[in-house]
Amino acid sequence: MRTAFLCLFAGCFATVLKGQTLYVSPDGGSETFSQLEPGSLKQLPQKIRHIRQQKQQPIVIYLKGGIYPMDQPLQLHWETDPRDSSIVLLASAPKERAVLSGGIVISNWTAASKGIYTARVPAGLSFRQLYVDGQLAVRARYPNRINDTDLGPYFRVARFDVPGQQVITAGKEIPVLTSYQGVEMVMNQHWYQSRVRIAGVERRKDSAVLRFREPEAPIFWGMTSFNMHLPDKPYYLENHLNFVDTANEWFLDEPTATLYYKPGPGRDIGQLSIVVPVLETLLQVGGSGARPLRNLTIQNIDFMYSSWLMPSRGGSIATQAAQQRQREDSSGTGLVQVQFASNLRIIGCRFAGAGAHGLVFSKGVQNSIVSGNHFEQISANGMVIDTDKKPFQPDSIHCTRNKISDNLIEAVGLHYTNGMGILASNVSRHTIEYNEIRNSRYMGMQIGNHYGDNLSRLRDNIIRHNNIHQVMLLHDDGGAIYTLSNQPGTKILRNWIHDYGKSIWADSYPVNGIFLDNNSSYIQVQDNVFSKLKMVDQLKENTGTTVHDNIFINNTSQDPEVKEQAGIRKR
Structure with missing residues (x-):
């Protein structure tokens, strides 16, 4: 992993030499957007459009350190890109830290x-x-x-x-x-x-x-x-x-x-x-199904304070992961919203103070990486992948081949208490590994959604080497890792699940470690370790006839190697 990060940085700096670099600062106002005369965040989209009308070249954007109070989301969309030039890096300036804030003091x-x-x-x-x-x-x-x-x-x-x-x-x-x-x-x-x-x-x-x-x-x-x-x-x-x-x-x-x-x-x-939030999202990234945004790295930025007002207007009747019953299009926004993007990298960022979710990949996000980030103070879910959720999506809409690794996801479900660390619905070929998830009133993560016993595009996901603890702190009928529906080729391997029990406020259904719920089938569960669980079923399959053809291998050991390897890797 250390090598991968070095390659990423090298690629970024190589691009700086070939493309145009823009500098932004909290008090900037220059039209040149240079290091000595930086521009403002509000004028950044206009500057990008101007560059693209003049010439084709990659654009690197550095945000100088400090707090950027925002009164509207920053949008990085393909519609502003008529010449195939692209933004390749949006990052804090070296040795500085930019904070994009959707709140007011x-x-x-x-x-x-x-x-x-x-x-x-x-x-x-x-x-x-x-x-x-x-x-x-x-x-x-x-x-x-x-x-x-x-x-x-x-x-x-x-x-x-x-x-x-x-x-x-x-x-x-x-x-x-x-x-x-x-x-x-x-x-x-x-x-x-x-x-x-x-x-x-x-x-x-x-x-x-x-x-x-x-x-x-x-x-x-x-x-x-x-x-x-x-x-x-x-x-x-x-x-x-x-x-x-x-x-x-x-x-x-x-x-x-x-x-x-x-x-x-x-x-x-x-x-x-x-601070109180005034925006429902801070950064909107993406393209279209025909022309996704490609090859953007978002790095070392703090995204803080967002709102979500739908419950104030119409209440909230929410099943797991704060998904709205009978109002599927109203399940909340992220501090950062992404759709139709490929080879996106979100590295070393912080997502904090979300009125709903931290990071949302709504649809059509593919071959992308979310690594080394910190999610905290989240009202609902840390990450949401696939809000379309339909079982048979066109290739352009389907979320596939993304890697979620080495993230710390904590203090989720603080307002909508059945929120969780990660919700990944109709996804395929995702790797969710080496994350630490803790302090959740409900589950650690959910893979899949309600597609019945029919096959969908949900398949071939790898969940491994995660350190999940202090979850299920309030609700029942869930687990550290939870699945729904047929997902051939999905594997749950070498995760360490530990240190939680059933709340005195939980209802009458069980609390679990790994829970293969309705229609979960063709899943391999192997070499997972469970420690210090009280009134918790370590492994559970739904008791109905809809769950079938799952494989369980060696999930009763206290293998110290599994514990040692679980969670965020040292760099």
């Missing part, structure tokens, strides 16, 4: 009461996350969160009135508020997380009866299988000023554009960096 705080501070935000601004010194703060909730692992405690639903489409809880669990506008009931149902906006509350003696808003209400009540409406489902309420009563909670009053935040004891709010 909130300042000018005023003390209110009870240790709460207020600040004005731009009129019309909406957001679902707030970061204090780079860490996700708590959107005001009841009961208060005291556990950063399972994000508990929770109340439990008394019963579901399915015919009447009402949830009944203990009356004392639902505070009396002047208005429930904007308040969400956040509920865990096996592998689902439901975020439903409250339409009304009726008091009945010792109970409270809740009704939900549309469009999410009929979707929520349409989940008639898998015991989704049995009692005792964990829940909490979120998003009301009255809930701001403990350290690190916040609330946005959108009508008055007023933000409320309660810092911890002894913390000087004037010394805190408080």
Whole structure:
């Protein structure tokens, strides 16, 4: 791997000599985009178009160190490339670090009461996350969160009135508020997380009866299988000023554009960096099915702070990986979005503070590498590969032959708790190796999606040498590595899965190590090591007749070599 990285760097510097190099800085404004007179990020696309109209040559872009506040995504698309010239490198300048930020800093705080501070935000601004010194703060909730692992405690639903489409809880669990506008009931149902906006509350003696808003209400009540409406489902309420009563909670009053935040004891709010996201994605890369973007390296850049507002407008009824039930086109954006790209390399970057996902390969991404990156503070999934998800995709749309290696993926599913490290749906010939995945409320990774017992283009994926631990911290019915559907030639080899158990808030289904679920067939599982698992089934196949022709070899050892080789390789 060390050799591969040296070759990559050598190729980049060779290109610099042959092509045109542009320099950008946070305070740049020059039209020359030179090292001494750098340009601005906002004017970069126009500069690229100008170069391409004049001559054919590769373009190298260096971002000088510092923070780049963004009010619109940076787009690197083939439509701006009429002459076949191409951008070959987008990177931080050598020995510097560029931070592309989709957030704005909130300042000018005023003390209110009870240790709460207020600040004005731009009129019309909406957001679902707030970061204090780079860490996700708590959107005001009841009961208060005291556990950063399972994000508990929770109340439990008394019963579901399915015919009447009402949830009944203990009356004392639902505070009396002047208005429930904007308040969400956040509920865990096996592998689902439901975020439903409250339409009304009726008091009945010792109970409270809740009704939900549309469009999410009929979707929520349409989940008639898998015991989704049995009692005792964990829940909490979120998003009301009255809930701001403990350290690190916040609330946005959108009508008055007023933000409320309660810092911890002894913390000087004037010394805190408080950031809220304003963009849903920071970088959009790609081409078309007929003409994909090719041979671009994105290197050593921090992508920080994105938003995702669909749940505020219509709730969120989400199956695994925050995939929206009955709203497949609304499953979230990435800090970086890629489509129709070949020989793309994303190396040494950081993805942090995502309102939904870190990196999304939506469709048509092929022969590409994601290596040596750090994903953290992610609301849903670290990586998503293939959002099209149809079983028989044209060659141009299918995601194939990508390598995901040596990445640290941690602190995922922080807002949409059934998020995970990696979701790869209808993919083929992917290699997912030498990654470390940790601190996930749900799974480490999912390979495949719901294609029934039919063959699709899902096949020949290699999952090996991954170090996966501290996952399944909240939900049930999942595992460190999880598969769905027929995928001939897929192999799960020499992974180390360790140090987690079943949460007290998990539902009645098992928690697993490697789980071959519905229709998972023709998969080889070999030489994996499981350590320090409590109330966890190490290997599980779905108990129905849909799972068949899988091979299991030597998955009961404590081979020290497997442990030593798992996870990120030293360079």
